[in-house]
Amino acid sequence: MAASLYDILPTSYGGRSAFARQDIPKGTSVLSCSGPYASVIFWKFRREVCAMCFAYAFESGKSKWSIKLGEDSKGAGGVWFCSEKCRDACLREYELFEGQGIGWWTQINAAFERLVNQMAKPSKPKTSTKIAPAARLAFLEDISAADVTQEFVDKAWMLAEDVSLEESKLGWVEVLTEFEMDTARFVLDGIVRKVAEDVNPAFPALDRVSSGRDGYCLGAGRWVDMLELQDNELSLVISKPYILTSRIRIYRFLRHLATSLSSQRKSTSGSSTPRGGANSTPPLLPFASITDKLRDCLSTSAEARAIMARDHGNVFGIWDMTTEDEGSEMLGWGAYVFGSYFNHGESFLDFGVSRIVNRLFSTDCAPNLKKFRNGRAIQFYSLRDIRAGEELCISYVDETNPSVLERARMLGADWFFDCRCARCVQELEALAIAG
Numbered sequence: 001m002a003a004s005l006y007d008i009l010p011t012s013y014g015g016r017s018a019f020a021r022q023d024i025p026k027g028t029s030v031l032s033c034s035g036p037y038a039s040v041i042f043w044k045f046r047r048e049v050c051a052m053c054f055a056y057a058f059e060s061g062k063s064k065w066s067i068k069l070g071e072d073s074k075g076a077g078g079v080w081f082c083s084e085k086c087r088d089a090c091l092r093e094y095e096l097f098e099g100q101g102i103g104w105w106t107q108i109n110a111a112f113e114r115l116v117n118q119m120a121k122p123s124k125p126k127t128s129t130k131i132a133p134a135a136r137l138a139f140l141e142d143i144s145a146a147d148v149t150q151e152f153v154d155k156a157w158m159l160a161e162d163v164s165l166e167e168s169k170l171g172w173v174e175v176l177t178e179f180e181m182d183t184a185r186f187v188l189d190g191i192v193r194k195v196a197e198d199v200n201p202a203f204p205a206l207d208r209v210s211s212g213r214d215g216y217c218l219g220a221g222r223w224v225d226m227l228e229l230q231d232n233e234l235s236l237v238i239s240k241p242y243i244l245t246s247r248i249r250i251y252r253f254l255r256h257l258a259t260s261l262s263s264q265r266k267s268t269s270g271s272s273t274p275r276g277g278a279n280s281t282p283p284l285l286p287f288a289s290i291t292d293k294l295r296d297c298l299s300t301s302a303e304a305r306a307i308m309a310r311d312h313g314n315v316f317g318i319w320d321m322t323t324e325d326e327g328s329e330m331l332g333w334g335a336y337v338f339g340s341y342f343n344h345g346e347s348f349l350d351f352g353v354s355r356i357v358n359r360l361f362s363t364d365c366a367p368n369l370k371k372f373r374n375g376r377a378i379q380f381y382s383l384r385d386i387r388a389g390e391e392l393c394i395s396y397v398d399e400t401n402p403s404v405l406e407r408a409r410m411l412g413a414d415w416f417f418d419c420r421c422a423r424c425v426q427e428l429e430a431l432a433i434a435g
């Protein structure tokens with residue numbers, strides 16, 4: 001397997017970033033991430049986007065995909081595939097122990113789908129109805145940026161744990177927005193992966209990478225890798241205070257889901273539904289151990305909160321076309337943990353000797369890497385020759401947008417920094433001179 005062409009090092013201006021270890025010729029695949037640690041395809045697209053390779057049915061002249069996990073799976077909680085190859089890859093991806101199938105995974109997905117369908121029923125209230133425990137969180141709906149401190153956010157989450165414990169004895173009556181539902185599915189995907197890792201640290205999918213033909217390849221990573229990503233919770237809540245109540249609602253919903261799944265399992269057989277006949281399977285993996293671990297994992301907010309703290313500012317959109325060109329549609333998003341260390345553009349502020357030297361060689365401040373989606377994987381290619389020591393950067397915004405103010409607004413709102421890249425600095429200076 002190819003070795004890494006870069007090191008992750010601290011910068012003086014924006015956390016860590018990647019720096020070339022050696023000269024990298026134009027067109028080199030610098031990194032390939034085989035899949036996301038956690039991902040979501042927007043609910044509305046789930047029949048149109050393959051759950052494995054993210055292929056969009058419309059691009060193949062179809063209105064939706066029709067391959068399910070199994071004949072009786074009824075979509076197995078919202079997953080559809082473009083081909084049998086992708087379906088089989090999914091069966092391999094989520095098989096915790098060889099020969100035991102992925103019944104545990106489909107049951108969790110199906111429970112999610114049932115709860116979502118329940119929320120969608122017209123008999124259910126359309127707007128959020130506060131039952132007694134949730135009313136204790138109502139004050140969060142009126143907070144402003146000035147109220148938000150780390151202590152305030154921590155206390156809100158502690159209260160959310162109390163509220164959700166009380167709620168677990170009652171039915172779920174609130175209605176999540178579509179975005180909250182999608183975020184909940186993303187968080188669940190990550191939590192399920194973490195639980196799978198706890199149940200079987202040798203879970204094959206954890207270290208699965210595609211072949212090294214795409215250069216330096218890494219897998220989806222482990223929970224520790226996910227936690228290594230920059231935590232943006234406080235910056236996000238300060239910039240959008242309403243997010244706190246929304247994220248807490250997502251956690252409460254997931255805790256309710258995990259609790260009800262665990263109690264349902266106790267009232268039924270308590271076994272998984274393995275693929276293959278009874279004769280062909282080894283002793284069953286107790287489904288109980290997964291649902292109980294899922295319930296325990298969500299009995300505190302720590303893990304769900306940790307994923308949501310890393311979602312904003314680190315994830316990549318999953319687009320219908322392999323590159324995010326004009327007219328391309330975002331179908332969902334994924335946390336490709338090892339791809340989240342590339343900073344945006346280049347900074348004037350980091351005046352290390354090597355950066356000054358490198359600046360002499362760089363023609364401008366445009367990103368020197370470009371990202372492509374390759375099925376479930378994403379790859380980062382060099383756009384030009386890169387010299388040893390140079391920072392490897394992608395563009396977080398559409399760099400063809402001619403408005404420096406618009407680019408600055410997006411970087412500030414979504415990534416919480418003022419861009420000091422050469423182009424932005426020059427264009428802002430020109431605006432200031434022009435008055």
Ligand SMILES: C[S@@+](CC[C@H](N)C(=O)[O-])C[C@H]1O[C@@H](n2cnc3c(N)ncnc32)[C@H](O)[C@@H]1O
Nearest residue numbers: 014015016230313314340341342343344415417
């Ligand atoms: C995807 S992460 C990149 C890796 C990150 N620097 C880290 O240490 O984890 C995005 C965050 O990096 C920082 N960042 C990226 N590009 C930057 C830039 N040009 N100037 C300042 N901060 C930047 C911001 O905090 C941004 O929210």
